Amino acid sequence: MTSGDGRGTLWQRVTIAIPYLWLLVFFLAPFAIILKISFADPIIAQPPFTPLLDESGSPHITADNYTFLLTDKLYIVTYLKSVFMAAVATVLCLMLGFPMAYGIARAESAVRNILLLLIILPFWISFLLRVYAWMGLLNNYGLINNLLLWLGVIQQPVQLIYTDFAVYIGLVYSYLPFMVLPLYATLERMDPDLVDASQDLGASPAQAFRDITWPMARPGVIAGCLLVFIPAMGEYVIPYLLGGPESLMIGRVLFDEFFVNRDWPLASSVAILLLMLLVAPIAFLQRQRREEVEGG
Amino acid sequence: MTATEKTNNEAGGAPIIQVKDVSKHFGDFVAVDSVNLDIHRREIFSILGASGCGKTTLLRMIAGFESPTKGRIFIDGVDLTDVPPYRRPVNMMFQSYAIFPHMTVEQNVAYGLQKERAPRNQIASRVSEMLELVQLQQFRKRKPDQLSGGQRQRVALARALIKRPKVLLLDEPLAALDKKLREHTQFELMGLQDRLGITFVVVTHDQEEAMILSSRIAVMNEGRMDQVGTPKEVYEYPNSRFVADFIGTINMFDGSVESVQDGVMAVRCDAAGATLRAVSSSALAPGSHVCLAIRPEKIFISQEEPQSKWNTSLRGVVADLGYFGNLSLYRIRLENGKIVQVSAQNRRRSAERFLEWDDQVFISWTTQSVVVLPG
Amino acid sequence: MSRRRSGFTFSVLAFGYAFLYIPLVSVIIYSFNDSRLATVWGGFSTRWYGELMRNEQVLTAAFLSLQIAVVTATLSTIFGTMAGMALARFRRFRGRTLFSGMVTAPLVMPEVITGLSLLLLFVSLQQLIGWPAQRGFSTITMAHTTFALAYVTVIVQSRLAAMDESLEEAAMDLGGRPLRVVFDITLPLIAPAMVAGWLLAFTLSLDDLVIASFVSGPGGSTLPMVIFSKVKLGVTPDINALATLFIAIVSLGVVIAWWAALRSRR
Numbered sequence: 001m002t003s004g005d006g007r008g009t010l011w012q013r014v015t016i017a018i019p020y021l022w023l024l025v026f027f028l029a030p031f032a033i034i035l036k037i038s039f040a041d042p043i044i045a046q047p048p049f050t051p052l053l054d055e056s057g058s059p060h061i062t063a064d065n066y067t068f069l070l071t072d073k074l075y076i077v078t079y080l081k082s083v084f085m086a087a088v089a090t091v092l093c094l095m096l097g098f099p100m101a102y103g104i105a106r107a108e109s110a111v112r113n114i115l116l117l118l119i120i121l122p123f124w125i126s127f128l129l130r131v132y133a134w135m136g137l138l139n140n141y142g143l144i145n146n147l148l149l150w151l152g153v154i155q156q157p158v159q160l161i162y163t164d165f166a167v168y169i170g171l172v173y174s175y176l177p178f179m180v181l182p183l184y185a186t187l188e189r190m191d192p193d194l195v196d197a198s199q200d201l202g203a204s205p206a207q208a209f210r211d212i213t214w215p216m217a218r219p220g221v222i223a224g225c226l227l228v229f230i231p232a233m234g235e236y237v238i239p240y241l242l243g244g245p246e247s248l249m250i251g252r253v254l255f256d257e258f259f260v261n262r263d264w265p266l267a268s269s270v271a272i273l274l275l276m277l278l279v280a281p282i283a284f285l286q287r288q289r290r291e292e293v294e295g296g
Numbered sequence: 297m298t299a300t301e302k303t304n305n306e307a308g309g310a311p312i313i314q315v316k317d318v319s320k321h322f323g324d325f326v327a328v329d330s331v332n333l334d335i336h337r338r339e340i341f342s343i344l345g346a347s348g349c350g351k352t353t354l355l356r357m358i359a360g361f362e363s364p365t366k367g368r369i370f371i372d373g374v375d376l377t378d379v380p381p382y383r384r385p386v387n388m389m390f391q392s393y394a395i396f397p398h399m400t401v402e403q404n405v406a407y408g409l410q411k412e413r414a415p416r417n418q419i420a421s422r423v424s425e426m427l428e429l430v431q432l433q434q435f436r437k438r439k440p441d442q443l444s445g446g447q448r449q450r451v452a453l454a455r456a457l458i459k460r461p462k463v464l465l466l467d468e469p470l471a472a473l474d475k476k477l478r479e480h481t482q483f484e485l486m487g488l489q490d491r492l493g494i495t496f497v498v499v500t501h502d503q504e505e506a507m508i509l510s511s512r513i514a515v516m517n518e519g520r521m522d523q524v525g526t527p528k529e530v531y532e533y534p535n536s537r538f539v540a541d542f543i544g545t546i547n548m549f550d551g552s553v554e555s556v557q558d559g560v561m562a563v564r565c566d567a568a569g570a571t572l573r574a575v576s577s578s579a580l581a582p583g584s585h586v587c588l589a590i591r592p593e594k595i596f597i598s599q600e601e602p603q604s605k606w607n608t609s610l611r612g613v614v615a616d617l618g619y620f621g622n623l624s625l626y627r628i629r630l631e632n633g634k635i636v637q638v639s640a641q642n643r644r645r646s647a648e649r650f651l652e653w654d655d656q657v658f659i660s661w662t663t664q665s666v667v668v669l670p671g
Numbered sequence: 672m673s674r675r676r677s678g679f680t681f682s683v684l685a686f687g688y689a690f691l692y693i694p695l696v697s698v699i700i701y702s703f704n705d706s707r708l709a710t711v712w713g714g715f716s717t718r719w720y721g722e723l724m725r726n727e728q729v730l731t732a733a734f735l736s737l738q739i740a741v742v743t744a745t746l747s748t749i750f751g752t753m754a755g756m757a758l759a760r761f762r763r764f765r766g767r768t769l770f771s772g773m774v775t776a777p778l779v780m781p782e783v784i785t786g787l788s789l790l791l792l793f794v795s796l797q798q799l800i801g802w803p804a805q806r807g808f809s810t811i812t813m814a815h816t817t818f819a820l821a822y823v824t825v826i827v828q829s830r831l832a833a834m835d836e837s838l839e840e841a842a843m844d845l846g847g848r849p850l851r852v853v854f855d856i857t858l859p860l861i862a863p864a865m866v867a868g869w870l871l872a873f874t875l876s877l878d879d880l881v882i883a884s885f886v887s888g889p890g891g892s893t894l895p896m897v898i899f900s901k902v903k904l905g906v907t908p909d910i911n912a913l914a915t916l917f918i919a920i921v922s923l924g925v926v927i928a929w930w931a932a933l934r935s936r937r
Contacts (some may be wrong), residue, residue, distance in 0.1 A: 011850050012757075016764055019754040019820065023773040026817040030788030033795050047794050096690075099683035106680070115684075117929060122691050124921045126878045128895050129914040132902050133694035136701065136911075143697050176691065205677075227779060234781020236881050241902065251783045255881070258787065268791070271784050278781075286775045289825075361840055381843045394841035398859045407855075411846030459845065 031275070038065055038268035049264045065269035075253075079273070082250040085164070086232035089171035090179075093228050094221065096172065097179035101220075102213075104180075105187040116184070123177045131170050131241055138166050138242070162244035170238035175231070179224040186220025187213075219288065226285040230278055250274055310373060312337045312462060312495050313358065318367030319519075320353050327353045329519035330367070335463075340489055340496040342506040345516035346542070351499045354516070355465050358497065359388045372462055382411070387456035388465040391472075393448045395440040401427070401451050402436045408459040426454040429488070446477050457492065466498045470505050482508055503543050507531070515539045531591075537669050540589050547595075547636050549588045550671065553580050560663060563588055567634040572608055574666035585671025592639040594665035597626060598658050599651070606660035612636065614655045626651065628659055695918055702911035719912040726909065728897055736877055736894040739808060743815040744873035748865055750816070751823025751872075756857070758824070759831035760839075777821035786885030789814045793886060806888030814886045815876040822875065823868035830864035831857075870924075 039061045040049040050060050069075045104115045122130060137143045138161040145157040160166055190213070198208045236251040243249070250270065258267035311334035320328040328350040335341045343351045356362045358369060360381030368377045376384055387408070396404050405426055409419045427433045430450040440448060449469070456464055469485065470478045486509060489496050500506050506513050507527045514524045515538070523530055523539045534540035537548070549572060551565035561576040563586055572588050580586065596602065602609050612628040615635060619642075626638045638659055644650070651657065702720070706713025723729060754774055757764070777785065793803055793810050803810055838860070842852040858865075880895040887893065892900075901907050 009849060012761060015753045016757040016761065016770070019750045019757070019774075019824075020766070020770055022750055022817070022820070023770070026789065026792065026813060027773050027777060030792040033791045034788050037791060047798070096683070096687055099680050100687045103680040103684040113929075117925060118688060118691070121922065121925055122695065124874050124925065125695070126895070126898075126914075126917055128878065128880055128898055128902075129698075129910075129917055130694065132898070132910060133698045133914065135902065137694055137697055173690070173694070176687070230779035231781055234783050236783050237899075251781055254783045254787065255884075259884075264791075267787060271787050274781070275784060282776055282779060283772075285779060286772050289775055290771065359844060361843075381840070382846045382848055388841070388844045390837045390841055392835055392837050394835065394837040396838060396842070396856060407842065407847075408845035411848075411851070455841075455845065 034268045034271055037265055038272050039063065040265045040268075042263045042265050047264065048262050065266050066273075068266070069269055069273060074248075075270075078248040078250055078253050079277070081248050082233050083277070085167065085171070085247075085249060086229050086235075089168055089175065089232050090225050090229045092168060092172045093175055093179040094225060097176055097183060097224065098217075098221070101180045101183035101187055104184055105190075106192070119177055119180050127174055128237060130174065131238055134166070134170055134173060135161060135241055138169070161242060162247075164243065164247050166242035166244075167239055167247045167249075170242045171232055171235065174238065175228040178227040182223040182227065183217065183220040186217050186223075190216050219291075223285070223288055226281055226288070230281050230285070233278060234274060309337065311335055312372055313497070314370040315354070315358070316368045316370065318354070318357060318364045318369060320350070320357060320362060321365045326519050328357070328364075331516075331519075331521050333514060333521065333524070335495060335497060336512075337495055338489075338493050339511040340486065340498065340509050342498045342500060342510040342513045343516055344500055344503055344506040344513050344542075347501055349516045350519040351501075351516050352467060355388075355467060355497065355499045358463075359386060359465055360384050385461055386463040386465060387459055387461040389449075389452045389456050389467065389469060391467040391469075393452040395448050395451050395455075397440050400437050400439055401432060401443070404440070404451055405454045405458055408455060412459070422458055426458045429457075430454045445472055446481070449473070449481070453488070457488075457494070461494065463495045463497060466496060468500055469498060470500070470502065478505075485509065507543070515542060517542075532667070534589075534667060534669065537587060537589075540667065540669055545592055545637055546589045546667075547592065548669070549590075549634075551586060551588065553582050553584045553586055555582055556580060561586075561668060567632065568610055568630060569632050570608075570610060572666065573663045574668050575664050576668045578668065587669040587671055589667045589669050590661055590665055592625070592637045594661050595636070595638045596660045597628070597638045597640055597651070598660070599655060600658070602658050602660040605662070607663045609658050609660040610636075612657055612659055614651050614653055614657060617649075617651065617653065619649070624650070626657075628657060695914075698911050698914045699918060702908070702915040704908065704911070719908045720916075723909045723912045723916075728892075729894070729909075729913065732892050732894040732897040735808070735891050739812050739815065739893065740873045740876040742812050743819055743876040744869045746812070746816045747819035747823050747872040748869045751820040751868055752827050752858075752861070752865055754820065754824040755827030755831060756853075759828045760836075774821050774824045777818040778825065780818070782879070782881035785818055786814070786882040789817070789882065790885040805890060806886055807890030810886045810888070811883050811893065814882050815872075815879060818882070819872035819875050822871050823865075826864050826868045826871065827861055830861050834860060870928075 036052055037049050040052070041060075041062055041064070042048055043050055052059060052061075100119075104112055104119070107115060135142075139145075140157040140159070140161070142161070144160060145154075148154045149157065194212050194216075195208050198212050199205070203211060233249075234251040234254075235249055236255050239247050239249040239252045240255075243252075254267050254270045254274070257263050257270060313333070313335040315331055315333040315335075318328060318331050319326065331354060343354060345351045353362060357364050358371075360376070360379060364377060368375055370376065371384065371386060396407070399407070402423060406419050406423050409422060414422075423436075424433070427436055430453055432447065432450055432454065435443060435447060440451070443451070449472075466485075470481060473481060482505070485496070496509075498506070498509060510527060512524060512526055513530050515522045515530060517538045523535045525533070530539060531543055534543065534546075540546045540548070549563075549565040549568050551563040551567075551572065554562040554564050554571060556562075556576065556578065559575060559577055561574050561578070561580070562571050563574070564571050565588065574588050596606060610630055612630045614626055615629040616627040618625045621642070623639050623641050626640070628636045628638055630636060636659060640650075642650075703715050703717060704712055705716035705718070754770075758767075758771060758774070789810075790806075793806060797803060834857075839852050839856055842856045843849065847855060878895060879893075880899055883893045883896055884899075887896065898910060898913070901910055
């Protein structure tokens, strides 16, 4: 427990070693394997890809998968669309989540606990079942269409499900708690007198928000956005259950290449490219977290 | 070594803690710089300094939570520099008290003895004895969050003292207490120390606290030990500007030496517009820079011309005054603008003020009252 | 001190909570719908609950998922607590940055990538050393533990960082050796965080579809896999009943936890 002395007792070394080894084997090493397989060819065999060294012992490496991905229009569109949809979902989460987090942070302590509870509660309920719930609401004979028909707003059911719109709803619905909680944590630490002080000095509510609240909430905003954007990029279930044929997301494509087409090498290269897109945001998040936990 | 230090040493024998040339570096930052200390048995020794001067780091090295980058630490003659804290015969009272929140008062106090694997009944009786000593018997089954700050401090004390350590280290023991409680606790601590005969090493930034509690004070400045002495020595005979200024208030006059004759140094001070005199046996050459310093309570203030017994007299005007009940503080502006602080006891009981703003006054002092500090 | 309750904030909050809960409420209502057409009301009935209870496939899958979740939660809590302590208490050790990264990344890594990577690992291991011969319970558990332990680590690390370090120092000062101090002081004080971590890992494991799909074998399907195969085709009434049961159990659990926390604070 002495700072920076580097004196490692045996039990300290064991405490570090066990989770370290586990993560090295089960988290890090597999990425090397994905990389290796992404350079292989698919074959009808068990497992369905060419081994690294063939019978003569020379390495069998092909970059076919990558050249395909980088030139195939459909794949490029899918990658871009995934980034786009994840980004839009993140912004929507922020627009809804920020005022919510702000409202919860400002509430009196008794009410605040209940509000926090209610935000966390859906998170503990199966993610799959919650997406399923939206299927019921959005489909042509579902609650929303029935309501609109009954109100006379529309004459015929509107296609809500199996659209990009439904995917956005699903993404925001599932990831909202991931945006609200870090935002709440940051806003709660902010001294409420600061906003009052700025208004006392002549700032309008909008200016007070821009000058005081927003800059101070930035760490929470960044954390929340990363916690939504990164996993949303690779989402599979939501585009599958709620999306239509044009709601192309890379997670779904990867899954289909792997299970439907049995093309493991291609799926691997899809994963590697996706990872490359995500390395920067993940590293950024890691740095943020380190500052938050160890800097403060 | 002054006379007082000599007496302490003889009375106690060998010092119980010896810090030998200890330094602590954190990367490029030097927190503690070649400190040498001898702490004697049964004394209350304070390490005094501003925040960030390294005093807490030094204390933690004695406790064993930091290792010195250089130097050795001896406790009761044994080199314990590389020994971990759980094997040192010293115990610490933390600034935050560090009472274990998930244990009762009893369990907290018993913890140290349990680690010594003392027999059960012995633990029970010693815990009761300790709780009796700090007057917490009726709270023994309570949890820390049910106690006041002062009570929690007593639990921390009892928990540390029950192990009968050779030395008790205290990190800012009075910082978290309000004024009345602080005074009460000061005397309690001194009484406890006297009764138990344990050496106390106290770290504090509050010089009043250090002055009242300690038998000796060490003044620390940016990692270095500036002066070690009794409160009186440090107050009346500071050896540097820093120490003089840090302890209490002091007036400083910079000047150059005119002459040193018959044990009296004459210094030309432009700020005072006069030649000031101080008792000194130093052999400084004329022209050397010195600083003469005098405490506010050593200065006599009057509206009439002062008597001849005061060797030095200056004219000035009352620029500001403050009434504190038992004494009054005056800020006197001399002819060329320098401000001198004077304090005087309010001996006379009267509804009228003795002096008013803008009164013309004389401030006077004797040559013996002046301290010579390096320029 | 009264806060100017902004009308805007209030309405957004109301909208947000409505958005979160209306789907759940609708599922609960429709689980009691007598009609087979899940979206047309045919009268109040509990028949779907009965059908659910008789559905062998669902029950077997649920039992498997629960077993996996318990083992996962326990392993993740143990490893995650170790990792959290290592990061929060040991200042410098070799490979700390890598370790910290490996612990943060699973929090956000898309499940398709984690699932793919672990399946390929198991396949490679099988080729190399012959184990695991069959994919199923053990592979799913190992996969779940890998990503769940990241969450436990975050929770434990935050709790430790917020804890007064002088408590552990005081215990050492009083004669406690470092390992003793961990058991006497550290673990009791982070116990609530460990419990929260266990529950979180349990929930994540119980809920996981994608990773389980990758690393499971012909042996058995987990509950999410069964649910998914049913709902792929559209809304089905017995899933409504299952969802309602889930909501009820979780709500009960959360309320109990909240009440327990309230009582312990008093």
